[in-house]
Amino acid sequence: MVEDKAKVSNKINSTPPSTPYMSVGALSRRSGIAVSAIHYYEREGLLRATRNSANHRRYNRASLRILAIIKAGQRAGLPLSEIRTALGPALSGDPLGREEWRRISEGWRDDLDQRIETLKRVRDRLSICIRCGCLSHELCRMFNPEDAAAAEGPGAPGLEADLPPRPDAAAPSHS
Numbered sequence: 001m002v003e004d005k006a007k008v009s010n011k012i013n014s015t016p017p018s019t020p021y022m023s024v025g026a027l028s029r030r031s032g033i034a035v036s037a038i039h040y041y042e043r044e045g046l047l048r049a050t051r052n053s054a055n056h057r058r059y060n061r062a063s064l065r066i067l068a069i070i071k072a073g074q075r076a077g078l079p080l081s082e083i084r085t086a087l088g089p090a091l092s093g094d095p096l097g098r099e100e101w102r103r104i105s106e107g108w109r110d111d112l113d114q115r116i117e118t119l120k121r122v123r124d125r126l127s128i129c130i131r132c133g134c135l136s137h138e139l140c141r142m143f144n145p146e147d148a149a150a151a152e153g154p155g156a157p158g159l160e161a162d163l164p165p166r167p168d169a170a171a172p173s174h175s
Protein backbone atom coordinates (compact mmCIF):
# COMPACT_ATOMS: atom_id res chain seq x y z
CA MET A 1 0.00 0.00 0.00
CA VAL A 2 2.73 2.42 1.03
CA GLU A 3 4.66 1.27 -2.02
CA ASP A 4 1.63 1.96 -4.27
CA LYS A 5 1.29 5.46 -2.89
CA ALA A 6 4.96 6.08 -3.53
CA LYS A 7 4.55 4.88 -7.12
CA VAL A 8 1.59 7.21 -7.70
CA SER A 9 3.45 10.08 -6.10
CA ASN A 10 6.48 9.45 -8.30
CA LYS A 11 4.30 9.35 -11.39
CA ILE A 12 2.56 12.59 -10.53
CA ASN A 13 5.84 14.27 -9.81
CA SER A 14 7.48 13.05 -12.98
CA THR A 15 7.38 16.62 -14.29
CA PRO A 16 9.19 18.80 -11.77
CA PRO A 17 7.32 21.98 -10.83
CA SER A 18 10.23 24.01 -12.16
CA THR A 19 9.53 22.72 -15.67
CA PRO A 20 7.40 25.37 -17.35
CA TYR A 21 6.02 23.14 -20.09
CA MET A 22 4.45 19.72 -19.79
CA SER A 23 3.71 16.90 -22.16
CA VAL A 24 0.08 15.85 -22.54
CA GLY A 25 0.84 12.74 -20.47
CA ALA A 26 2.28 14.76 -17.60
CA LEU A 27 -0.65 17.17 -17.79
CA SER A 28 -3.06 14.26 -17.70
CA ARG A 29 -1.37 12.63 -14.69
CA ARG A 30 -1.18 15.83 -12.69
CA SER A 31 -4.72 17.00 -13.48
CA GLY A 32 -6.38 13.58 -13.32
CA ILE A 33 -8.02 14.28 -16.69
CA ALA A 34 -7.74 11.77 -19.54
CA VAL A 35 -5.50 12.60 -22.48
CA SER A 36 -8.48 12.28 -24.81
CA ALA A 37 -10.39 14.88 -22.77
CA ILE A 38 -7.40 17.23 -22.84
CA HIS A 39 -7.27 16.97 -26.63
CA TYR A 40 -11.00 17.59 -26.74
CA TYR A 41 -10.69 20.75 -24.63
CA GLU A 42 -7.91 21.88 -26.89
CA ARG A 43 -10.07 21.39 -29.97
CA GLU A 44 -12.82 23.35 -28.20
CA GLY A 45 -10.44 26.25 -27.66
CA LEU A 46 -10.10 25.87 -23.90
CA LEU A 47 -6.44 24.94 -23.89
CA ARG A 48 -3.49 25.92 -25.98
CA ALA A 49 -0.40 23.92 -26.71
CA THR A 50 2.85 24.95 -28.30
CA ARG A 51 5.13 22.59 -30.19
CA ASN A 52 8.65 21.67 -29.20
CA SER A 53 11.47 21.06 -31.67
CA ALA A 54 10.29 17.46 -32.10
CA ASN A 55 6.82 18.78 -32.98
CA HIS A 56 5.31 17.39 -29.76
CA ARG A 57 2.59 19.33 -27.97
CA ARG A 58 3.69 21.15 -24.86
CA TYR A 59 1.35 22.84 -22.35
CA ASN A 60 2.36 25.49 -19.88
CA ARG A 61 1.63 24.90 -16.22
CA ALA A 62 -1.21 27.45 -16.27
CA SER A 63 -3.09 24.75 -18.19
CA LEU A 64 -3.45 22.86 -14.91
CA ARG A 65 -5.45 25.70 -13.42
CA ILE A 66 -7.67 25.90 -16.50
CA LEU A 67 -8.31 22.16 -16.33
CA ALA A 68 -9.13 22.32 -12.63
CA ILE A 69 -11.66 25.10 -13.29
CA ILE A 70 -13.19 23.25 -16.24
CA LYS A 71 -13.57 20.13 -14.09
CA ALA A 72 -15.15 22.06 -11.22
CA GLY A 73 -17.41 23.99 -13.61
CA GLN A 74 -18.63 20.79 -15.23
CA ARG A 75 -19.26 19.22 -11.85
CA ALA A 76 -21.39 22.25 -11.04
CA GLY A 77 -23.37 21.61 -14.21
CA LEU A 78 -22.04 24.48 -16.32
CA PRO A 79 -21.97 23.83 -20.04
CA LEU A 80 -18.57 24.04 -21.69
CA SER A 81 -19.63 27.07 -23.71
CA GLU A 82 -20.26 29.04 -20.51
CA ILE A 83 -17.01 27.92 -18.98
CA ARG A 84 -15.22 29.06 -22.11
CA THR A 85 -16.91 32.46 -22.01
CA ALA A 86 -16.20 32.90 -18.32
CA LEU A 87 -12.55 31.99 -18.67
CA GLY A 88 -12.12 34.48 -21.51
CA PRO A 89 -8.63 35.96 -21.22
CA ALA A 90 -7.32 32.91 -19.37
CA LEU A 91 -7.58 30.98 -22.62
CA SER A 92 -4.82 32.98 -24.27
CA GLY A 93 -2.35 30.39 -23.02
CA ASP A 94 -0.47 32.96 -20.94
CA PRO A 95 -0.47 32.73 -17.15
CA LEU A 96 -2.72 35.38 -15.59
CA GLY A 97 -2.10 37.47 -12.52
CA ARG A 98 -4.24 37.55 -9.41
CA GLU A 99 -6.09 40.70 -10.49
CA GLU A 100 -7.05 39.16 -13.83
CA TRP A 101 -8.33 36.03 -12.08
CA ARG A 102 -10.34 38.25 -9.73
CA ARG A 103 -12.03 39.91 -12.72
CA ILE A 104 -12.84 36.50 -14.24
CA SER A 105 -14.27 35.37 -10.92
CA GLU A 106 -16.45 38.51 -10.68
CA GLY A 107 -17.76 37.94 -14.20
CA TRP A 108 -18.84 34.45 -13.21
CA ARG A 109 -20.46 35.38 -9.93
CA ASP A 110 -23.91 36.48 -11.21
CA ASP A 111 -24.36 33.37 -13.28
CA LEU A 112 -23.34 31.07 -10.43
CA ASP A 113 -25.54 32.91 -7.94
CA GLN A 114 -28.47 32.49 -10.29
CA ARG A 115 -27.77 28.77 -10.67
CA ILE A 116 -27.50 28.34 -6.93
CA GLU A 117 -30.87 30.05 -6.48
CA THR A 118 -32.44 27.85 -9.14
CA LEU A 119 -31.10 24.67 -7.54
CA LYS A 120 -32.28 25.81 -4.12
CA ARG A 121 -35.72 26.46 -5.55
CA VAL A 122 -35.84 23.02 -7.14
CA ARG A 123 -34.65 21.45 -3.90
CA ASP A 124 -37.26 23.28 -1.84
CA ARG A 125 -40.11 22.43 -4.18
CA LEU A 126 -39.39 18.78 -4.87
CA SER A 127 -41.87 17.75 -2.23
CA ILE A 128 -44.73 19.91 -3.47
CA CYS A 129 -46.84 20.12 -6.60
CA ILE A 130 -45.04 22.31 -9.13
CA ARG A 131 -48.02 22.37 -11.51
CA CYS A 132 -46.11 20.74 -14.34
CA GLY A 133 -49.11 18.80 -15.66
CA CYS A 134 -47.99 15.36 -14.50
CA LEU A 135 -50.82 15.09 -11.92
CA SER A 136 -48.81 12.33 -10.27
CA HIS A 137 -48.17 14.01 -6.95
CA GLU A 138 -50.56 13.53 -4.09
CA LEU A 139 -50.92 17.32 -3.80
CA CYS A 140 -51.74 17.90 -7.49
CA ARG A 141 -55.47 17.62 -6.96
CA MET A 142 -55.22 20.50 -4.55
CA PHE A 143 -52.70 22.74 -6.35
CA ASN A 144 -53.34 21.85 -9.96
CA PRO A 145 -56.83 20.38 -10.25
CA GLU A 146 -57.45 18.89 -13.69
CA ASP A 147 -54.18 20.53 -14.77
CA ALA A 148 -55.60 24.02 -14.54
CA ALA A 149 -52.03 25.34 -14.81
CA ALA A 150 -51.98 24.36 -18.51
CA ALA A 151 -53.97 27.54 -19.14
CA GLU A 152 -50.93 29.54 -17.98
CA GLY A 153 -48.81 28.14 -20.80
CA PRO A 154 -46.17 25.42 -21.08
CA GLY A 155 -43.85 24.46 -18.26
CA ALA A 156 -44.13 24.15 -14.51
CA PRO A 157 -45.22 27.52 -13.13
CA GLY A 158 -44.76 26.36 -9.57
CA LEU A 159 -41.09 25.76 -10.23
CA GLU A 160 -40.15 28.25 -12.87
CA ALA A 161 -41.89 31.34 -11.60
CA ASP A 162 -40.10 33.14 -8.85
CA LEU A 163 -42.74 32.25 -6.29
CA PRO A 164 -42.11 31.44 -2.66
CA PRO A 165 -43.20 27.91 -1.74
CA ARG A 166 -46.80 27.78 -0.56
CA PRO A 167 -46.87 27.73 3.23
CA ASP A 168 -49.55 25.05 3.21
CA ALA A 169 -47.63 22.84 0.74
CA ALA A 170 -46.60 20.42 3.43
CA ALA A 171 -50.21 19.88 4.52
CA PRO A 172 -51.31 16.25 4.32
CA SER A 173 -53.13 15.24 1.17
CA HIS A 174 -56.84 14.58 1.20
CA SER A 175 -56.52 11.90 -1.46
Ligand code: FES
Nearest residue numbers: 129133134135140
Ligand atom coordinates in the same frame (compact mmCIF):
# COMPACT_ATOMS: atom_id res chain seq x y z
S1 FES B 1 -46.45 17.81 -9.57
FE1 FES B 1 -46.93 17.82 -11.68
S2 FES B 1 -48.94 18.64 -11.74
FE2 FES B 1 -48.49 18.47 -9.64
